[in-house]
Each structure stands twice: as C-alpha cells, then as structure tokens.
Amino acid sequence: MALIVQKYGGSSVADAASVQRVAARVVATKQAGNDVCVVVSAMGDTTDELIDLATQITADPPRREMDILLTAGERISMSLLAMAIDALGVEARSFTGQQAGVITDAAYGRARIIDVTPSRISETLAEGHVAIVAGFQGVNTEANDVTTLGRGGSDTTAVALAAALGADVCEIFSDVDGVFTADPRIVPAARKLAKISYDAVLEIAASGAKVLIPRCVEYARRFDVPVHVRSSFSQMDGTMVTKEDPMEEPIIAGVAHDSSQAKVTLLDVPDVPGKAARIFEVVAEAGVNIDMIVQNVSATGTGKTDVSFTLPAVNGTEATSALEQVHAEIGYSRIQYDDSIGKLSLVGAGMKSHPGVSARLFGALSDAGINIEMISTSEIRLSVVTRAQDLAAAVRAVHTAFDLDSDQDEAVVYGGTGR
C-alpha cells in the first residue's frame, strides 16, 4: 500500500464523460489498496473562457480579482470529480487550495508556494476517503485572499502536496505518454525514457519541451519527490523522474527544441566596460528573460563589438523598444531583430563526464549541412541556434548521431559505460 498523489490536467477532465473516466482511474488506484490524493485543473478551456470574460469587462483587471475569478474553474472540476468518484461507491471530498493548506505569497497571478499544511487532506485519507484538491491555487494567509500560481501551477500543487504528505509518488497525468528523447512529431524514431533525473528534465523543460514546468521539477528535486509523468489515456508506464543515479543515468537523455525564441543583435556597441551590463539591465527592467548571449571579440582597431542575445519572441517588442530608448546612452549603431531562429538542446546528466559530446554534435550538424549561429552550454546541456527552417532536420540528425533512435539497443541509451 502506497500514498499516491495524482494530478490530472484540463484535457483529462474536459467534459462530464472525461471526469467519469478519471474517476474510474482514481477508484481503481484506491481499490488496489492505495491512499489517493488527486489534484485537478480546471476543465478544458474554462480558464481561457474566464480570462475572455474579464477581457470583455476591462483591459487591465485588478490582479486580486483576476485570481478570484480564475479559481472558480478548479472549484467546478474538483466538485464534479468528487461526485463522479462518489457515484462509483468510493467516498471523496474536494478541497480548495486554501482548505488543503496551500499557503503562498501575495504575488497574485504568479504566487509562490511558501508552505503546505495539509491536515485536512491527511485526515480525509486517514478516514479512508479520496481527497481531491484544486490545483493552481492557494491562499495568502496574511491577507486571507486566494492566489493563483500561474500557468502549469497544478503540477506544482501536486508535487508540493506530495512532499508535504510524504507521498510515495506523484503521478502527473496528461495527454502525452512520458518524456521522450525528442518530440515524436519531429522525430518519429524518438523513444520514451523509462527514467530521467530532475536535473536533466529541468534542462529539457528550460529548452522548450512542454513536459513539466521547471518550478514543479525544482520543487520535486528539493523535497526528493519521485514524479511519474504518464498518460491519462493509457495504462502504460510513463517516465519516472527521480534524483540522479550515476549507474543508470543515460549519457544523453534527449534532444529538445524550441522555435519560440528570437534573436536581438546590437551592432557596433562601444567596447568599454559596463556597456553589456547596461544592455541586460535595460532588458531585465522591461521584464524580459534572456536566454543565450554572444558577444563577439571587437574587430581590431574599431573599439566596437556586436552583442547578440535570444529571448522569447513574444517579448520581442518590449525588449527592442526598451533598448531604443537608451540608444544614445549605449551608443550602438542599430538593432537587428530576427525571429526566424530555432534552438536545439542536447541534454544528459552523463554529459559532464564524457568529453567528445560537443564534437559529435557539431559533426552531426555539419554533415547535415546545418549552420550554427550561437552556442551555449551548461553542465548537462549543450544548446545551439540554427535557422528556423533547419531546426527539424537538425533535431533528427542529432537524435540519430547519439544513437537515440528507437531501433538502437536500449543499453546504449541507458548504460553509463563510456563511449
């Protein structure tokens, strides 16, 4: 018997029939002898519909009120799921984030969990009932007001509850089968990983794959909560995300890609101390997160250099207009903006102890005739920027070059033995 936290996303509870399907799965888990706590998102497009209603009222809704509005969505799905489980003969009680003890700061719309005190959940489980908790929401206890955790917040709710309850596993159900070595829509030969480390999945998430949101993985890593990423539409095992096991960790976990980035280049920036710092200060003040940065060595004698960085394309206008306002101060000649780029990231915890990974990556791209525009690295990640139209071919070439294609022997992927 285990204590299992299950999280079901909006697509898993899109209508009454889906809610009943999820209820059957919860009941099966319960009847297999487990204690079950379920975290649930709002049904299907409910959250978007509520946002649309608010937009009809005002272009700039107060954040406190927006959070009250949005939390209505989980209130609906959680009570319906409790009813559906009850109808199958298993008692269930639903709880808001507040009732479940999910305590956050007061940053409405993007609150951070600061504590979880799930005494009502523990009591409910001890009574032999299923506990259902609204994802995505908490309470700011100082103001006694509801808050929301931002998009993907239900995953974080589930992991935080699993940590506070001491659950054996947190199962994240969605419409994908697990974490793959690459996006199967781009690489048909991609294979599902049986295991992956927190660090590697964090890098994959930060590299554009929409498997798990980084905040949720960070929470799981901090409290060492095993996370099982799996599909609500099949009974297959998905991918277990746990702490790194040096004996089992694959050298390369997978190839992520991201076509939502753009590149900004400032030409002819005076090559004097403090200019780069000022550029990134201005961009940060505009609320824009920068990803990769490249500063060329200044051409001999000119005293000028070019500075390039990548950022989410949705923030392109904010960043460039902020930089245009300090044109004179920074002294660049002009701004180039390019949203036709793609980013490929090779991720693997074993990478740090295996030289030759970058050489093999660059060789594969070169053989495929693909030009590399920018490079950045972390301990367990290697990212390159290509032309957008080359990105899919690049992902396939790298996937094959690292023997990740599914007709290869599994041992090559999962074995820790050097090569």
Next chain:
Amino acid sequence: MALIVQKYGGSSVADAASVQRVAARVVATKQAGNDVCVVVSAMGDTTDELIDLATQITADPPRREMDILLTAGERISMSLLAMAIDALGVEARSFTGQQAGVITDAAYGRARIIDVTPSRISETLAEGHVAIVAGFQGVNTEANDVTTLGRGGSDTTAVALAAALGADVCEIFSDVDGVFTADPRIVPAARKLAKISYDAVLEIAASGAKVLIPRCVEYARRFDVPVHVRSSFSQMDGTMVTKEDPMEEPIIAGVAHDSSQAKVTLLDVPDVPGKAARIFEVVAEAGVNIDMIVQNVSATGTGKTDVSFTLPAVNGTEATSALEQVHAEIGYSRIQYDDSIGKLSLVGAGMKSHPGVSARLFGALSDAGINIEMISTSEIRLSVVTRAQDLAAAVRAVHTAFDLDSDQDEAVVYGGTGR
C-alpha cells in the same frame, strides 16, 4: 451620506455588458456620497448550467460537493463586477461568503445564516472602497466548508449583511419595479405600492407572489432593516418594506395569486380522534408542506368525513404515494387529486381591524360568478381556492372591489381611515 447594501440578481448581471451597467449604478451611488456594499448573484443561467453538469455526472450528487460546485457561480460574477467598478475609477474588492463572515449551519443546499461577522467588509468600506459580496453562500465554521442558502439566498445574504453592518437601507434590485397590488400581467390596473409592512409582504410572498422570499423578509423584520425593492432597469423608486406604521398602512395591500398548488382529498375518512393528525404526519414525513386544510363535518349517521388539503403541485406524487401506503391504517375509501385549482389571497395589515372585508371579497367573487372551494384566513390574509381557469378573473374582480385599480384615488389605498 448613508450606508447602502445593494443586491443584484442573476438577470441584472447576465453578461459582460450587464455587469458594466450594474457597475455604473454602483459607482453613481458611491459618488453620491454613500458607502456601498454590493451583494451579487451568479450570472444569468450559470447556476442552472452547473446543476446540469452535475446531473450529467450523477443523479444523486453529495450535497457538500454540490455546494462547492454552485458557489463557483458567484465567484465569477463578483470578481467581474469588481473589475468593472475598478475600470470606472472606483476601487472595489470582492469577498466570498466566507470572507464576508456569513456563518451558517451545515445544512448543505439550504443552510441557515446563524451569524454575520463582516469585519473585512467594514474595513473595506472604511477605506473608502466598494465591497462586493457573493450572495447565496456562507461557511459552516465547524467543518470549515462552504454552504449555500438555497434559491433566493442572495436576498437573505443582502438583508443579513445590512443588519450586521447597520446599513440605512437594503436595496433589492431585480427586473420588477416593486411590489404591486396584484400581478400586472393579470391585472393591468395594478399599481405599485410605495410602502408595505414586513407582515404584509410576508403574506404576499407566502401566497405565491415572487417578490421577496419569506426568509429574507423574516430576517429584515427581526433586525428592522428597511428593504427597498426596485428595478435595475430604471431609476424609479420601488417599494419600501418597513415595519408597520398604523397611520400609513393601507387596509388592503394587494391581491396575490398562486396557480402552482394542487388539492388532495381523502374521501370517507372515519371520523374518530387522531385520524387527521395521522394524515398530516404521514404527509410531513414525506417532506411535503401543506398549505390550506378543510375537514367537513361528517354527514349525519355515517361516521365518515372528507379531508382536503392543498400543497405545491410538484409534491403531489410524494404526498399521494405516502398516503396510499397507509390506506388500511387510515381507512379512507379513496384519494382524489386535483391540480386544476387556483389560490387567491387578499393581504393587508389593516384587515384585522376592519370587519366586512370577507363579506366584500365573497360578494365580489359571487357577483363574478366564481365558486369558492376552500377558505383559510390569517390575521392579515384571506385566501380562497377557485377553479384554475377562474383565477385571473377572480383576481381582477377582487382588485376592483377593493378600490385598488390605479385610476382610484391613492388615499383610498394608503389611508388608514376606516371605511
């Protein structure tokens, strides 16, 4: 400057444009120098849509979960209204029933308010902001669970808050202009009452008119809260409901009618002590409220009598099948069920001190050729049952006979001087 509680029903906030219209009205009241606390119902058909969703899941949803589900509706309307008021430049904060301190018992779906501790509302008003409160809902503090007050509960929320805040008036906005001497759809000459007493409006509500629910009026009477019933679609004054003023109270406030009742008759009941008590015990155990009762004197020598009572037609099957199960015990010969009846009620606080009212009523019906099947009276009400198809004609005849038609001199209606 006054402290005003305003309540807007679902039809007043049916969509984004309606919410904005209500917001403008709230802002105008605020800018006229008043403190304003607004109680709001769920938008349009939201509550019915949520009930429909639950019905798709299960025929018998747990009541606790049903209440969690239904409270989502006011959460949506209250936050949208706060946004709309904010967009007009006046700060507004919305609060759930729990946050507003509406404390109830644990009777999910039909909870009763047992206390109101609106400290957050008082603070919000003291800060010069508009406070918005979700109607229809409260919290059971023992279980820390949300509850709903049942249909029409938002009116009760508004009056209870007005009492706890010491408001000068509680304005109940709906799509009707006020309390009329009769239903204007049946009596075109019906006139709007400028004032009416709690007692009289209670009798009118209990007699089938859908002006205010009795629970709300009882609450207002107990705490002496002046209630202003008015239309959200016009600026006209509506009807003030206050405690009785013997100098101003009209003899007759109005004529109510109710065509939703049915009549059950048990034929040939043995005329021995305890039989009638047993009949009404059985009906009460089936959860059915009885309205009027008539027991004939037993025909000489038979030792048998007929017992008739009226009840809401929707409860007809429950009552008759409960009575069929005790057929042998009670010893009646058979049950007659008749849902083609109508009930007319003449209501007025002055009635008790004015003899001749019943004679005038019976005379008017007799002159109109309408047969009376049952009669019941209270201190300030006189009700008769007619055939359903005679009801409208009966209401018009009585309305005219008591000089209520609007071409009459107002003094006749409002004057306390006898006649």
